[in-house]
Amino acid sequence: MLYIAILGNLPEMAMDEVKAMLELAGGEIIGKDYLLLTVRADESAFPFLNRLGLAHEYGKLVLKANSVQELLQKAERTEWPIQGVFKVETETMSNCIHDVIDIPKKLGAVIHAQGFRVNLSAPDTVVRVYCGEKLYAGIRRCFFDPKEFERRKAHYRPFFRPISLHPRISRAMVNLTKAKREILDPFMGAGGILIEAGLLGLKVYGVDIKPEMIAGAKINLQHCGIRDYVLKLGDATNLERLFPEKQFEAIATDPPYGTSATLAGRKRNELYRKALRSMYNVLREGGRLVIAFPITFDGKMEGEKIGFKLISRYYQRVHKSLKRYFYVFEK
Numbered sequence: 001m002l003y004i005a006i007l008g009n010l011p012e013m014a015m016d017e018v019k020a021m022l023e024l025a026g027g028e029i030i031g032k033d034y035l036l037l038t039v040r041a042d043e044s045a046f047p048f049l050n051r052l053g054l055a056h057e058y059g060k061l062v063l064k065a066n067s068v069q070e071l072l073q074k075a076e077r078t079e080w081p082i083q084g085v086f087k088v089e090t091e092t093m094s095n096c097i098h099d100v101i102d103i104p105k106k107l108g109a110v111i112h113a114q115g116f117r118v119n120l121s122a123p124d125t126v127v128r129v130y131c132g133e134k135l136y137a138g139i140r141r142c143f144f145d146p147k148e149f150e151r152r153k154a155h156y157r158p159f160f161r162p163i164s165l166h167p168r169i170s171r172a173m174v175n176l177t178k179a180k181r182e183i184l185d186p187f188m189g190a191g192g193i194l195i196e197a198g199l200l201g202l203k204v205y206g207v208d209i210k211p212e213m214i215a216g217a218k219i220n221l222q223h224c225g226i227r228d229y230v231l232k233l234g235d236a237t238n239l240e241r242l243f244p245e246k247q248f249e250a251i252a253t254d255p256p257y258g259t260s261a262t263l264a265g266r267k268r269n270e271l272y273r274k275a276l277r278s279m280y281n282v283l284r285e286g287g288r289l290v291i292a293f294p295i296t297f298d299g300k301m302e303g304e305k306i307g308f309k310l311i312s313r314y315y316q317r318v319h320k321s322l323k324r325y326f327y328v329f330e331k
């Protein structure tokens with residue numbers, strides 16, 4: 001059993017991202033306590049879980065308890081899989097109903113009594129205790145360092161355009177497609193989504209209507225060490241011509257929203273409708289499209305009209321004048 005702590009700003013999207021990775025890895029979510037998921041999966045799922053964008057950490061779940069007393073009793077009967085020196089940390093979620101203030105000391109003493117040494121400044125093993133409605137103790141296996149994602153934000157890239165999604169969200173969009181080999185972004189801009197996909201080892205295909213974006217996205221991809229890419233100058237409403245005979249495994253994209261120059265002179269809703277149709281035509285049967293639309297466009301109705309099946313959608317308020325849905329469609 002594993003535990004996975006997801007981020008709280010888009011919790012449904014975060015949970016579905018985990019689900020998508022477990023569908024690839026073999027495993028399932030069996031419990032949820034606020035932002036803590038309990039998962040049936042083994043170590044073979046780690047390479048897929050390592051892909052996550054909207055997660056805080058994951059690890060091996062060692063025990064679950066209804067009270068602090070029960071936690072400590074169970075801890076005494078547990079053979080702790082500690083390597084080297086260890087430390088206990090607690091994470092108090094906003095639904096926590098237990099008094100966990102002494103847990104690091106008390107649980108630390110129980111584990112210490114089994115012959116393991118504590119080291120608070122440089123532990124080899126971190127024992128994590130999550131408090132929600134219940135208590136969960138586990139061994140951390142992976143921490144998704146926010147600094148890693150921050151470093152890839154648009155303004156740190158050599159080619160900068162202020163139109164990019166947060167890398168964590170781009171990463172989650174890629175994962176929600178369940179892509180294993182390749183992905184297309186037909187409105188790639190500066191390449192934010194393609195960077196996240198490329199870092200996962202996917203072959204990336206990008207299209208943009210502006211030549212400076214092709215040059216810029218190439219610089220950004222190379223800057224991130226991504227070599228397996230195909231970038232084409234062209235129109236997202238005519239992908240069949242750009243990629244004759246090609247049926248993509250997956251598509252993730254963030255089309256232009258506004259009245260700004262990024263629409264390249266087109267009427268927004270008409271651009272969306274035509275692009276949806278074209279994406280449908282170049283997506284393989286059973287393939288997924290993950291796409292963001294402002295809430296003023298009925299993506300569900302327009303997607304279903306074309307033949308897409310809506311799997312889910314997630315609402316996000318970016319600021320007063322930008323509220324959007326992320327849609328997951330399947331062909």
Ligand SMILES: C[S@@+](CC[C@H](N)C(=O)[O-])C[C@H]1O[C@@H](n2cnc3c(N)ncnc32)[C@H](O)[C@@H]1O
Nearest residue numbers: 164165187189190191192208209235236254256
């Ligand atoms: C919101 S930006 C994409 C940002 C991108 N997701 C990123 O993270 O960098 C939209 C991009 O779509 C491009 N675009 C606009 N109309 C297009 C069309 N008809 N076909 C292809 N690209 C188009 C714009 O030039 C712009 O670069």
